[in-house]
Amino acid sequence: MRGKAVIAGVGHTSYGKHPGRDKVALIVEACANAIRDARIEKSTVDGVLVKMANSEPSILYGQKIAEALGLQPKVGAALDQGGAANIALISYAAMSIEAGLMDTAIICYGDTPRTGNRSVFHRPRGNDAIYGWYSTAAGYAMIHQAYVHEHRVGAECFGAVAVQCRANGAANPNAHLRIPITMGEYMASPYVVEPLRRDDCCLVSDGAAAVIVMSAARARELGIDAAVPILGFGQGQESLDVHLRPTLTKTCAAESAATAFSMAGLKPADIDMAQLYDCFTITVLTTVEDYGFTPRGNAGAFLRDRGIGTDAGFPINTSGGLLSESGTPGLQLVIEGVRQMRGDANLQSQTARNCIVSNQGGTMHSHSTLILGAPQ
Amino acid sequence: MNSPVVDVSPVNKPYWEGLSNGELLYQHCSHCGNDWLPAREHCPNCLGANHNWQRSTGHGHIVSWVVYHVAYHESFKDKLPYNVAIVELEEGPRLLTNIVTPSPATDLCIGADVRLRVEYEDGQALARFELKSFPAPPQREPPRS
Numbered sequence: 001m002r003g004k005a006v007i008a009g010v011g012h013t014s015y016g017k018h019p020g021r022d023k024v025a026l027i028v029e030a031c032a033n034a035i036r037d038a039r040i041e042k043s044t045v046d047g048v049l050v051k052m053a054n055s056e057p058s059i060l061y062g063q064k065i066a067e068a069l070g071l072q073p074k075v076g077a078a079l080d081q082g083g084a085a086n087i088a089l090i091s092y093a094a095m096s097i098e099a100g101l102m103d104t105a106i107i108c109y110g111d112t113p114r115t116g117n118r119s120v121f122h123r124p125r126g127n128d129a130i131y132g133w134y135s136t137a138a139g140y141a142m143i144h145q146a147y148v149h150e151h152r153v154g155a156e157c158f159g160a161v162a163v164q165c166r167a168n169g170a171a172n173p174n175a176h177l178r179i180p181i182t183m184g185e186y187m188a189s190p191y192v193v194e195p196l197r198r199d200d201c202c203l204v205s206d207g208a209a210a211v212i213v214m215s216a217a218r219a220r221e222l223g224i225d226a227a228v229p230i231l232g233f234g235q236g237q238e239s240l241d242v243h244l245r246p247t248l249t250k251t252c253a254a255e256s257a258a259t260a261f262s263m264a265g266l267k268p269a270d271i272d273m274a275q276l277y278d279c280f281t282i283t284v285l286t287t288v289e290d291y292g293f294t295p296r297g298n299a300g301a302f303l304r305d306r307g308i309g310t311d312a313g314f315p316i317n318t319s320g321g322l323l324s325e326s327g328t329p330g331l332q333l334v335i336e337g338v339r340q341m342r343g344d345a346n347l348q349s350q351t352a353r354n355c356i357v358s359n360q361g362g363t364m365h366s367h368s369t370l371i372l373g374a375p376q
Numbered sequence: 377m378n379s380p381v382v383d384v385s386p387v388n389k390p391y392w393e394g395l396s397n398g399e400l401l402y403q404h405c406s407h408c409g410n411d412w413l414p415a416r417e418h419c420p421n422c423l424g425a426n427h428n429w430q431r432s433t434g435h436g437h438i439v440s441w442v443v444y445h446v447a448y449h450e451s452f453k454d455k456l457p458y459n460v461a462i463v464e465l466e467e468g469p470r471l472l473t474n475i476v477t478p479s480p481a482t483d484l485c486i487g488a489d490v491r492l493r494v495e496y497e498d499g500q501a502l503a504r505f506e507l508k509s510f511p512a513p514p515q516r517e518p519p520r521s
Contacts (some may be wrong), residue, residue: 034491060510106465122382122448122449124449125381125472126414127382127383127388127414129380129449130379130380130500130502131384131460131472131474131502131504132444132449132452132455132458132460132474133472134444134449134452135448135458136449138442138444138460142440142442142462143440143441144438145442146440146442146484146486149440149485149487190445191443191445191447192445193442193443193444193445193446194442194443194444194445194457195442196442234482236429242462243439243462243470243471243472244470248439248440356486
């Protein structure tokens, strides 16, 4: 599948607060932007793939979005994998197109947890609620604690990720949060669920995003020069709840990345840039290790030594990530990867010729990986 | 303010009954010997449906832990800050719990040995634990900082 499919267009709403807006309307706005970006006719879209909304799961949701777009696609679906779903949907689109089920897919997501309902993130976890076990953050806090104990790293490893993402978000006109922080401010931010500090935790944002996927051949026919090739993709399902995992600090992100690297014919050392799902700073560190960039426990040192700014050795989250650009599940990372490969990103790398993107869902329950290349 | 209540089902009822009698029970697979919590109908290892309940010694160790500084439910506001820990029993199964400590939650450490300390709140039995090295005084209040 290497290079068979491309991302031909991207679009999104502003990220942050959209009071009173329906999430379906936000999705339509993002899709319209993506269709315009790709310079295709809406009527050529024959696949509509949607990530299920966190704030309000519903039945036949993929069909509802297709209707809102005024489309009757051949292929339509809604997928619930938490934050891993968008890359998974992109990969299903690529494979469906290759198999001839459809020609042009739109993959999209939108939600309004900020001004609407974010209770899903705070929800009790079944009968463990009697011990006060609530909230998505708490599971990540368990993982962060285990990582620190196992590898004896200091808080500055996590702070460095927060500082860089916030700096990148501050430079991004589209970002939800545009206030940089210093390491001192990171260290002083209050604990939420210890050891997680406030600045270890991603935003909760309203917003929507969409990408257009088609075959490389179709993009050439249509003269879409800036189409970004998909070099590889993969998935992995951790499945188990955090407290039942034999080890908390390794996940099936490793399998997801291995599949993607194999498909792309690349190794970790070949990667120029990474957009890593930073729902919490700990996920950036464990992903870097799961993906094989550096041995277990060394992610902090690796990122520090290589440098994570746009012009450094291992740029990450160049538009701010979930910590600063938008607390939405993952498409913004794909879109930034596409822009970097096209050369029209805000903080544009002058040297990156490929970009790996990680998406993950739940409390690292699900994982997906995408490797993008430069347009030919 | 209503505290969370457990959802008792035919599958997990023996667990909650055992706990109300001061015993921590777990499930054991007759076919493959797997041991687990929480209760379920089929062994997660071999998918067998033949299993029985066994009583844990109540000894285990801390796998990881956190301290809440924010309350996500009204009824936990006046308990802040409070800890939640993952305990692994010496028989193998894991559970989420609170560690009852006479001193601040920072006394906790991964790997620390703990033992079962069943407590009761509003008629609800809770499988809490205390540090073997630092047994909490004989009280029946929820842990405070």
